[in-house]
Amino acid sequence: MISFSTLSKSKDAQLEGLKDAKKETINQIAKYQNVIKSIVRKVAESSKKKVEEAYQNLEADILQDKNTIDSTNDVLQKTDDKLKKAFDNRAQRFVCSKEAEKNIQVAENEKLKLENNDNTDVEISFRPNNTLMDYIQGLHGIGDVLVVAKKKRDLYKLKSSRDTNSEVSDNRVFTSSECCLTYDNQLVLTDHNNRQVKRIDTQTLTVVDYITLDSRPLGICCINQHEVAVGCYFPHKIQFVSIDNEMTPTRKIDTSHDCYGIAMKDDKLYVTDHETSLYVYDMNGRILRTITHDNDGNKLFSGIRHIVFNESGNKMFVCDRGNGLVCFDGKDNFLFTIKDYDLESEHGVCTDGRGNIFVVKCNPHNVVQYNEDGKKIGVVIKKEDGLDEPMSISFHRGQNRMFVTMYRSGILKMYELE
Numbered sequence: 001m002i003s004f005s006t007l008s009k010s011k012d013a014q015l016e017g018l019k020d021a022k023k024e025t026i027n028q029i030a031k032y033q034n035v036i037k038s039i040v041r042k043v044a045e046s047s048k049k050k051v052e053e054a055y056q057n058l059e060a061d062i063l064q065d066k067n068t069i070d071s072t073n074d075v076l077q078k079t080d081d082k083l084k085k086a087f088d089n090r091a092q093r094f095v096c097s098k099e100a101e102k103n104i105q106v107a108e109n110e111k112l113k114l115e116n117n118d119n120t121d122v123e124i125s126f127r128p129n130n131t132l133m134d135y136i137q138g139l140h141g142i143g144d145v146l147v148v149a150k151k152k153r154d155l156y157k158l159k160s161s162r163d164t165n166s167e168v169s170d171n172r173v174f175t176s177s178e179c180c181l182t183y184d185n186q187l188v189l190t191d192h193n194n195r196q197v198k199r200i201d202t203q204t205l206t207v208v209d210y211i212t213l214d215s216r217p218l219g220i221c222c223i224n225q226h227e228v229a230v231g232c233y234f235p236h237k238i239q240f241v242s243i244d245n246e247m248t249p250t251r252k253i254d255t256s257h258d259c260y261g262i263a264m265k266d267d268k269l270y271v272t273d274h275e276t277s278l279y280v281y282d283m284n285g286r287i288l289r290t291i292t293h294d295n296d297g298n299k300l301f302s303g304i305r306h307i308v309f310n311e312s313g314n315k316m317f318v319c320d321r322g323n324g325l326v327c328f329d330g331k332d333n334f335l336f337t338i339k340d341y342d343l344e345s346e347h348g349v350c351t352d353g354r355g356n357i358f359v360v361k362c363n364p365h366n367v368v369q370y371n372e373d374g375k376k377i378g379v380v381i382k383k384e385d386g387l388d389e390p391m392s393i394s395f396h397r398g399q400n401r402m403f404v405t406m407y408r409s410g411i412l413k414m415y416e417l418e
Contacts, residue, residue, distance in 0.1 A: 003416025164205035167410030253285035
């Protein structure tokens with residue numbers, strides 16, 4: 001007999017999931033709106049630079065004319081003074097008169113040229129791109145709202161792979177720690193051996209920008225469309241870096257511990273210390289809490305590494321080299337730990353936003369796929385696919401691309417999945 005009670009509970013669960021999907025979709029629209037604002041801001045800045053260039057050129061022309069006027073007037077004044085002094089000396093007066101005639105003729109020519117220039121009115125103005133305005137006003141949204149099955153329950157398959165060298169000139173041996181995708185889907189990664197943060201174009205797989213810090217960067221996460229947070233050691237701190245145009249260090253939060261893995265949720269920073277503690281900071285640098293044990297007093301970590309939140313933010317997954325993948329709920333309460341042969345020496349973790357968690361591990365050099373309930377789906381990428389001591393991982397949701405960095409290597413692996 002059909003249990004209507006069970007069916008009712010199932011529908012309740014679907015409603016809750018639908019509410020979460022609605023909330024997340026609206027959040028995604030807001031994020032994309034901010035990205036568009038950022039792009040418009042950059043384009044507007046480009047127009048402002050053109051105004052400044054036009055102003056500088058016109059100003060230079062006017063100043064040049066003014067200098068000509070001043071110098072010509074100075075010559076005429078000196079000529080007049082000479083004539084006055086030579087008034088009683090006939091021979092000297094003759095010489096000065098000839099010089100005056102010459103200078104007056106030069107001055108008349110300059111005056112004529114300047115007067116001709118003044119006949120042309122030059123001004124700076126702005127003509128809006130009406131085609132762009134008409135296009136925007138004709139839109140019915142900034143994207144398509146799709147009704148799709150969010151969860152992907154089967155194992156991803158490797159379609160193709162590609163390598164890029166993320167080293168820059170004069171580098172010491174590249175030592176990667178972590179990578180993340182920005183809101184406009186560029187990849188930023190840390191190279192702690194060279195004290196660098198690098199930005200990579202995910203289309204061309206080339207380094208487009210990098211910055212050298214005064215301490216060794218480890219973890220990195222995207223704060224908003226303008227900024228990333230970088231966990232550092234020697235000295236210990238969280239360094240914020242602007243990613244508008246050229247990367248630039250901004251403010252910092254000093255810490256008393258290593259900052260190995262870092263992630264953000266609800267304006268709070270979650271930071272691992274590489275050992276046994278997970279710290280939760282507010283954005284002003286105040287420690288809100290420190291997570292080290294479960295409710296029974298058992299130690300949760302022995303070599304804590306990277307962190308990721310699922311799409312809805314109601315689960316957090318933390319890699320630990322000794323204890324496996326540790327899962328918490330949305331209020332930072334311990335739920336369960338995943339530990340098996342394929343989760344030894346795990347470092348990096350990311351999500352596809354469709355209910356799957358990917359974990360990279362140094363031994364035996366692979367990427368393992370789990371669902372959010374801790375069930376193992378399978379091994380996605382293996383050592384024979386080019387992995388050698390993988391350290392961190394990011395997933396490009398729009399293109400089903402996985403990016404993996406490797407220890408002591410400048411090679412960035414890009415895997416296209418299906």
